[in-house]
C-alpha cells in the first residue's frame with residue numbers, strides 16, 4: 001500500500017498542467033463540499049459549470065445508476081434509447097434538427113467546425129472553409145479548437161496553429177464585415193458571454209452586426225454554449241437571451257450533470273451535412289452519460305430558470321458597488337467580479353472562510369449550482385464582500 005498522500009501522489013505522478021488549490025475534495029452534497037480534513041465549503045464553482053444541480057444529486061444518481069444496471073456502453077453501430085431520447089429532447093427544446101454526441105466541449109466544437117467547413121465547401125466551393133471567431137474567446141484545447149480560440153497566449157507554444165480561423169474584435173463590430181468580405185468564410189462562432197475571457201457579455205452592437213453580416217454573406221452562426229448553456233444563462237441557452245438563431249449550437253459541461261458529454265446540435269441548414277463515415281466517436285452518446293443528461297434536461301423547467309434569474313439578481317445586487325468591487329458582469333449564474341485586490345488573494349481569503357470561487361483572467365468567476373439555497377448563497381456573498389474590502 002502506497003503511504004503517500006493524495007497531494008504527494010498527484011504532484012509526483014500527474015502531469016503538471018493544473019495549478020491546484022491546496023485542498024482535496026472528498027465528498028459533497030448539493031452546494032456543500034468537504035475536504036480531507038472534514039472542512040465544509042460553499043461551492044460557487046460547480047466543477048466549472050458542470051454540477052448544475054450540485055454534488056451527489058439524488059435524481060441524477062438514480063437516472064445514472066438505473067442505466068448502469070442495464071448496460072454501460074455499446075458501440076454506435078447499434079441503437080440505444082438514452083442517446084435517441086436525449087437527442088429528441090434537445091431538438092424539441094431548441095428547434096435544432098439533429099444532434100451529434102461527443103465527450104467534451106472541445107470535441108463538440110470540433111464537430112461544429114467540421115460541419116461548418118463541409119457546409120461551406122458543399123455550398124460555396126472548396127476554398128470556403130474559414131471560420132470567424134472572436135478575440136478573447138475560448139473554444140477548447142484540441143489543436144483546432146485552440147486555433148479557434150482568439151487568444152494568442154494559447155497558440156504560442158503549440159505552433160503551427162491550425163489554419164482556417166480569422167479573428168474579429170468584439171469592440172470593433174466593423175471588423176466582422178471586413179473579414180467576411182475579404183476571405184472565403186463559412187461561419188461565425190461566438191460565446192454569448194465570453195467565459196474564460198473574463199465573463200464578458202457580447203456588446204449589443206456586435207450582436208446586431210453579427211446577425212447582419214451572417215445574413216449578408218450567407219454565413220452559419222455557431223453558438224458555443226459549453227459553459228453558459230443548459231439553464232445557467234436564465235434561459236435554456238444563452239443565445240436565446242440575445243434574439244439570435246444560430247445554425248449550430250454546441251454544449252457540454254452542465255448537460256452531463258457530472259459525466260463527460262459533448263453535444264453538437266445541427267439546425268435546418270446543416271441537418272444533412274454529415275453522412276455515414278463523416279464523423280464519429282467511440283464513447284459519444286454513451287448511454288450512462290445520456291441517461292443522466294435526460295434527467296438534467298427534463299428538470300430545466302421555467303421554475304428553475306426563474307430561480308436562476310432570481311439568484312443572479314441577488315448576486316448582482318449583493319456585490320455591485322460593494323467596497324473593493326469595481327464591476328460585476330455576466331449573465332444568469334455565470335458572473336465575473338472585478339476587484340481592487342488581486343483575484344488570487346480573494347480566492348484564497350474566500351477559501352479560508354469556507355467559500356470556493358474561481359477566476360477568469362483577472363476577475364473572480366462565480367458559477368454556482370442553479371438550485372443553490374438562497375440562504376447559503378447570501379452567506380457566501382457576505383464572505384466575498386468581506387474578502388474584497390481593502391481596508
Ligand SMILES: *Cc1c(COP(=O)(O)O)cnc(C)c1O
Pocket residue numbers: 103104105106107109138139140141191195196224225226227252253
Ligand atoms: C470549457 C469550455 C470549452 C471546452 O470544453 P472541454 O469540455 O474542457 O473540452 C469550450 N468552450 C467554452 C465556451 C468553454 O467554456
